[in-house]
Amino acid sequence: MDILMQSLRIGINDKLYIKDPESSKLGKKIVEESILLIEEVGFESFTFKKLGVRIKSNESSIYRYFENKHKLLLYLSSWYWGWVEYRMVFATNGISNPKEKLQKAIAILTQKVEEDNAFTHINEVVLHKIIINEYSKSYLVKEVSQENKEGYFVVFKRLVGRLSQMITAVDADYSYPLSLASTLLEGSLHQYFLQEHFPTLTNCNKSINPTEFFTDMIFRTLNLDLND
Template identity: 60%
Template sequence: MPNLLTNLKITINEKLYVKDPETSELGRNIIKNSILLIDEIGFEAFTFKKLGEKIQSNESSIYRYFENKHKLLLYLSSWYWSWIEYNLVFATHNISDPVEKLTIGIKIITQNIVDDISTPHIDESVLNRIIISDFSKTLLTKDVDEENKEGFFAVYKRLINRLIDMITLVNPTYPYAKSLASSVVQGSLHQHYLKDHFTTITNLSDQDCLSDFYIHMIKKTLL
């Protein structure tokens, strides 16, 4: 993706952290290495003790930033969806044609992610792998309704609502814009997961066609 965030600061719900990790070198180091460690060993095996060993810091120092690893995953997910949203807004704000705007929006959401050099402590390509494999773990919990009320998924929902607006501009009479938009966002993660683990049930394993697939499906549906 283009380098778009040089002069922007992503704001995360304050209830997701004890201390804002962006305010210190240690905090940024925690974010950077938590992404790398989760990608290396998986979220289930990830602990603050292991992260402390990786960054050569006491486990207690990590708890000064995050209450637990679930809140950390929610933080990383919110950061990721905010980054996608910023890219979506910048890529489409000067586009007047509704079909072209929707097409670009789908590409932003579904394309392969590369690292953004303007965020040196976060490798978006690695974070994307975590979102593909672990974002559902933030949703499929007993506390999801309460966490939703707390605004922990506000950015995720806001991104989907932007896509809903784009769909409605293309076809105001289409009655399922919300379901279609959320299916694109969540479905793109699922298709990438299938590509890595269940190659016989997705065309994505044979070719880089995810954006083309969703653009084709939505145009056939709306036009």
Template identity: 60%
Template sequence: MILNQIIIAVNDKLYVKNPESSDLGRKIIQHSILLIDEIGFDAFTFKKLGERIGSNESSLYRYFENKHKLLLYLSSWYWGWMEYRLVLETNNIPDPKTKLLKGIEILTEKVKDDSATLHINEALLNNIIILEFTKTILTKEVDRENREGFFLVYKRVINRLVNLILEA
């Protein structure tokens, strides 16, 4: 296999310490996805996550300021992964209509867990995006967060789809 692990770039203003940089950080990401999928974002707390992974709540704050930033991180990672898939899977399709259909398929198909990302269950993350993504934008801070680029990758995915439509 040429690529055995995918690294998706996420806006560095979303975290205090990059969770991809340590085992604990990857464990935080992995188990936050499991816990949010299990109990929902509103019931999710860093205290519950800390108990689940056997870590102090304070150590979670070394990675993320709060649970909202964690959700923004997960959302950005998800849309970055979708963008990666769109580019990779449509790049060599010459026919614009076929390319558009493939793009639509990628964005709407039932998501399966990707073995190239060991600590991220994309199928569960997709459930979280479907149920909780609006909580990233329905806040008083959305304009500031938008200016800081927190939604750029989501906008890029939308623009890629728009371009596929225009080409077709």
């Protein structure tokens, strides 16, 4: 898997950027440092001017890659979900038992993120924190319907679809596979957010992680036995 990941290129809608940041050293630097800066100051306080100072480049050079910071956040979100999708596909590809495959997928989608050395210019641990705290800001905008038509969320939707198919493979009679799949993806982020900022609102803590919670929830919903 590590060898495969090293040759992997995450496919992202080309409407999210003006110039592909993966095509140049500066572009990769923009992505790398934007992740660190957003985590440091928050998306609201993040600006291309601050990023330019950080990478020692003119603000205008960043605008050659991204139209605005909203498009940059959409790009980072798409990259993250694409990375998660590939990890899930690789991890479940050799599993023939539908229940075991679903359980593995739940683990990949909800577990604590560790840095992946296959992508040296992207810190996946920090990016995961940004997705937890900032992802909703990528779609809670007035233009979301038009952006959806433009395909900005296609990676996330594809991931929900893959998980939905795994749920259906376990229980073809279950009526809400898409709702359950999207609840897991969004809910996992929310549980990590609550654990960090509102610990009295969640049972997830140092002893109980979101993977345990969502595995239990989904298996109970589908009337599956974890020990069978």
